[in-house]
Amino acid sequence: xxxxxxxxxxxxxxxxxxxxxxxxxxxxxxxxxxxxxxxxxxxxxxxxxxxxxxxxxxxxxxxxxxxxxxxxxxxxxxxxxxxxxxxxxxxxxxxxxxxxxxxxxxxxxxxxxxxxxxxxxxxxxxxxxxxxxxxxxxxxxxxxxxxxxxxxxxxxxxxxxxxxxxxxxxxxxxxxxxxxxxxxxxxxxxxxxxxxxxxxxxxxxxxxxxxxxxxxxxxxxxxxxxxxxxxxxxxxxxxxxxxxxxxxxxxxxxxxxx
Amino acid sequence: xxxxxxxxxxxxxxxxxxxxxxxxxxxxxxxxxxxxxxxxxxxxxxxxxxxxxxxxxxxxxxxxxxxxxxxxxxxxxxxxxxxxxxxxxxxxxxxxxxxxxxxxxxxxxxxxxxxxxxxxxxxxxxxxxxxxxxxxxxxxxxxxxxxxxxxxxxxxxxxxxxxxxxxxxxxxxxxxxxxxxxxxxxxxxxxxxxxxxxxxxxxxxxxxxxxxxxxxxxxxxxxxxxxxxxxxxxxxxxxxxxxxxxxxxxxxxxxxxxxxxxxxxxxxxxxxxxxxxxxxxxxxxxxxxxxxxxxxxxxxxxxxxxxxxxxxxxxxxxxxxxxxx
Numbered sequence: 416x417x418x419x420x421x422x423x424x425x426x427x428x429x430x431x432x433x434x435x436x437x438x439x440x441x442x443x444x445x446x447x448x449x450x451x452x453x454x455x456x457x458x459x460x461x462x463x464x465x466x467x468x469x470x471x472x473x474x475x476x477x478x479x480x481x482x483x484x485x486x487x488x489x490x491x492x493x494x495x496x497x498x499x500x501x502x503x504x505x506x507x508x509x510x511x512x513x514x515x516x517x518x519x520x521x522x523x524x525x526x527x528x529x530x531x532x533x534x535x536x537x538x539x540x541x542x543x544x545x546x547x548x549x550x551x552x553x554x555x556x557x558x559x560x561x562x563x564x565x566x567x568x569x570x571x572x573x574x575x576x577x578x579x580x581x582x583x584x585x586x587x588x589x590x591x592x593x594x595x596x597x598x599x600x601x602x603x604x605x606x607x608x609x610x611x612x613x614x615x616x617x618x619x620x621x622x623x624x625x626x627x628x629x630x631x632x633x634x635x636x637x638x639x640x641x642x643x644x645x646x647x648x649x650x651x652x653x654x655x656x657x658x659x660x661x662x663x664x665x666x667x668x669x670x671x672x673x
Numbered sequence: 674x675x676x677x678x679x680x681x682x683x684x685x686x687x688x689x690x691x692x693x694x695x696x697x698x699x700x701x702x703x704x705x706x707x708x709x710x711x712x713x714x715x716x717x718x719x720x721x722x723x724x725x726x727x728x729x730x731x732x733x734x735x736x737x738x739x740x741x742x743x744x745x746x747x748x749x750x751x752x753x754x755x756x757x758x759x760x761x762x763x764x765x766x767x768x769x770x771x772x773x774x775x776x777x778x779x780x781x782x783x784x785x786x787x788x789x790x791x792x793x794x795x796x797x798x799x800x801x802x803x804x805x806x807x808x809x810x811x812x813x814x815x816x817x818x819x820x821x822x823x824x825x826x827x828x829x830x831x832x833x834x835x836x837x838x839x840x841x842x843x844x845x846x847x848x849x850x851x852x853x854x855x856x857x858x859x860x861x862x863x864x865x866x867x868x869x870x871x872x873x874x875x876x877x878x879x880x881x882x883x884x885x886x887x888x889x890x891x892x893x894x895x896x897x898x899x900x901x902x903x904x905x906x907x908x909x910x911x912x913x914x915x916x917x918x919x920x921x922x923x924x925x926x927x928x929x930x931x932x933x934x935x936x937x938x939x940x941x942x943x944x945x946x947x948x949x950x951x952x953x954x955x956x957x958x959x960x961x962x963x964x965x966x967x968x969x970x971x972x973x974x975x976x977x978x979x980x981x982x983x984x985x986x987x988x989x990x991x992x993x994x995x996x997x998x
Contacts, residue, residue: 481984481988494995495988495991495992495995496988496992497988497992498992498995498996533992533996534970534996535970535996536992536996538985538988538989540975540985540986540989541975
């Protein structure tokens, strides 16, 4: 039994793999997770992940994510985040040659995968303006749900701001100018596309595997398909790729030791 | 002896020939007990936030070191922001001596630039050549430190960095610096050679975050090639000082630099290259050329302020090392 923990900036994802089958996927709010399952020891936050698992066989825990250096997960192996996402995406799709696009709570990652191995990668580092947090802010500014925001791609308003937070005031200006909500929502989705396009073009493949919470945005999936002419595959449970990848890595390292 | 501030490596032989002491302002800034405060001081004076922290740090460093009244400004071949930096220092009453590395490496133009600097400091070619001999002896110690780094695996990336980067001004005391290097060499030779590490190259301007080297070594990788720092040591077999500064790659076009990077990457058997780009530096644009022209895996790191290695940079380094394995 393998447990994978992806310590994201917005949520912590848990995956449980047993006999090569995913038997449990869970998501916790990051702040709540650390408060309820963590305690401070020697200046670090220690999480007893064993307490989260199902009863029975003692699980192998593997953790990844933005929090993996600040947080000490008791008894866990730690693997780099992008590796976890690549392994998870390969497991969830069965593919070995693709470009991974992972848009999470505050991260944008693009990785080039050939024969199951990552050979190059790019990430955002200064701003979170193409991530889930940005979408949440913009949906809140438009007073619509994330689901509603994800439906629009036609007639996009041209958003210029390069900042996830200033984007909100720009939206408000557009509302005053009489733009429709649909057009503004489309503009938001297009602005994400424009920010990730250079990374996707640099590390392009025929197939893009799109993971992370933002992969639920159907309009963005269609925009990438239309604009870049690439096949875009969103696996079932795209948010759990990192956690699943942790399990896959643990399983692979166990079988290589045998 | 009077001091002259330098903003990057210049023909330091001329300064020593004149009996002046060169002070590399970058080194003074970054070894300050609170370099970030110097950056903030420049911002309070009106320097923009979205501008290279090195420039801002140098500005405050000069203002705080009142014994430096003359600055050599490299107006071509280094940083385009230097122009405005010098203008603000001129406003503060400092003397500015311009020096330009000709973009096309034209030897006549380079000689002319050196002669203009020599006339400002009142020295002859004979005096300058004498200093070349003196400094090449000091440099030879550091060349050996570099050789022990990549060939004998006896020296870590940080020590390689610090000795080489110090060759821009030899800490103002070449012989004392040479003695320190000799002691270091002796100690390094008594260590067992390192084994089983990933071998990395570091290219681009020296990092604003020194922690980088130690972090990599904790993770089983070592920088065995520091590109720009090595250039500061003038590792060229020539007796002609004009040719020496013509072979010095850093101030010229990227393609000339790349030839050297490729040669060293091969010779030093590098597994991958870290390209460091300073935030808001025009050299960030060159990353696209570097990525196209080098066959090795390249990780581009962007550094902004003189603070700790941030979590995102650590993440990117971890992934890069994992990818190389």
